[in-house]
Amino acid sequence: MTSAQPVFPPLPVHDPELRTRHLLALPFGIGADELEVLAVSRFPAAAWETLPGVPQQRLGGGRGARNAGASIGVLRVSRTSTLTGPYSVTTGSAVSLGLPAATTTVYDVRCPHDRGGPPYPGGDRDGLKRAFADAMPVREEERVLLWLVAVARRLGGAIRTGERGVVLRPDLDATIDLTVFTDKWLEPDELLAVVQHVVPRARLAIEGVPWRGPASDAGRQAIAGLAELGVPEPGGAGLRKALERHGVKDERRRRHLAAEADAFDGQVLSEPVVQEGYGALVDLGVDGMIAVEVGGEQTLPPLLRGLPWAVGGALAYRVRWEPTEVEELELERPSFAHRVARGRAMPHVQAIARELHSAVGGEIADASEFLVNPGDL
The missing domain is CATH 3.30.310 (TATA-Binding Protein)
Known part of the structure; x- marks a missing residue:
């Protein structure tokens, strides 16, 4: 005979402080181990400080021993952020918080309230701009919320966001890549x-795109580049003066530099192209x-x-x-x-x-x- 699923303490829906924090709501069948894997996937040092599911007491009866209650856990995802749960929640309690009726467990998220400026114009695939229309989360709170959205999308859950209580229900198939x-x-x-x-x-x-010869203004660009080097006019005289200003005065030295440049170009062109x-x-x-x-x-x-x-x-x-x-x-x-x-x-x-x-x-x-x-x- 398999043991019954642990019964977790109910979510304290009447706690006023609870409604100022973010909540992660999950449907039936999501275990604490699965949540831990997703936490480590984003926060490598994440770990349970207190394991959930430890039986608090056992009751006997005609149908055999069963778990009457199980402890909640504390999952630390960073130095300043934790998830406490899972709490059990009834359909009525979930609906009263604006959460999906299919919600069976909730995690209480404690993290800093780091806010910046109002959201920039543009897309809002995750719904965070809608939830934080006055000041967007930044730093730690942004990292935690983006992870919560990703978790809810992966597990078919939802997030209730902080003070305004805006509920986000990420589309399971929003990102198929x-x-x-x-x-x-x-x-x-x-x-x-x-x-x-x-x-x-x-x-x-x-x-590739076939080469159709130099650009129509290539000559003007070359002259401009020489001017930046201090060459007053194109041609041998101007280039010679520029080289002399850089310490190359000997004609044999100039021919040596030209030969080295030709040899380098030849070597590069002879080597096979490495495809990256x-x-x-x-x-x-x-x-x-x-x-x-x-x-x-x-x-x-x-x-x-x-x-x-x-x-x-x-x-x-x-x-x-x-x-x-x-x-x-x-x-x-x-x-x-x-x-x-x-x-x-x-x-x-x-x-x-x-x-x-x-x-x-x-x-x-x-x-x-x-x-x-x-x-x-």
Whole structure:
């Protein structure tokens, strides 16, 4: 017989101070261990100071022993910020706070109230500009709130923000981009084969622009550059005077410098071009485009930094969706047409990332740098 889920203390909804702090609301089935992983994914030193779920007492009865109550925990994400919980919450209590009716657990977030100026114009995908119309969070509070939004988006939860009580319910599918981090390099034709296995119409995006000769004003630009060096007029006389001012007076010395320059140019031109990055594109028509970008990355998600293959950085295979109306990516509630296009593009993004992971190994991360199990794609 399996034991019943621990019953946590109820959220103190009548505490006036509670309504001045941020709250993280989560649906049923989200364990404390899952929240801890997401905390460490953004704040490497995050850890439980007090573990939640420790039984407070046990009751007997005809149906056997069961947990009557369990302690709440304290998860420290930084020196000045903690999450206390989980607290249990009824549907009525959740609705009274403006939280989704499906909320079953709530974490009380304690962090500094660091505020700056009013929000800048522009998109508000996370809803923070709406919640903090007078003064935007900065420094520690901004870092914590951005993480809370990312957690709520990942887990299907919500955030109640501080004094005004504005509730944010991040769209689960607002960011569908994925990145495969690995130490294995694929040549362009190898990458194309991987992507075309998922979407046959994919093509490489490494073609250069043909050189059509020097710009029409190249001569004027060269003369201006010589003038900045102190050359009063173009030609040998002016250049000779400039070199003399820089200590090069001997004609043999000038010929030696010219020969060295020619030799250096020849060596550079003879060496093969080392490719450090390239990409592939998938045209989705009215649904936009998927771009697969390949390149080195030094700043890795915290959970990858201790892995042996990622010590000196890693290769990143970024799979990004670009809609036809790019500005809609930054809207908290984009149009129906955008959501339809995103829903049709998502399976392609996930399938490409999954296929890339099969080819190069490593780890998959979402747009919030939370790791993703390939089996969940």
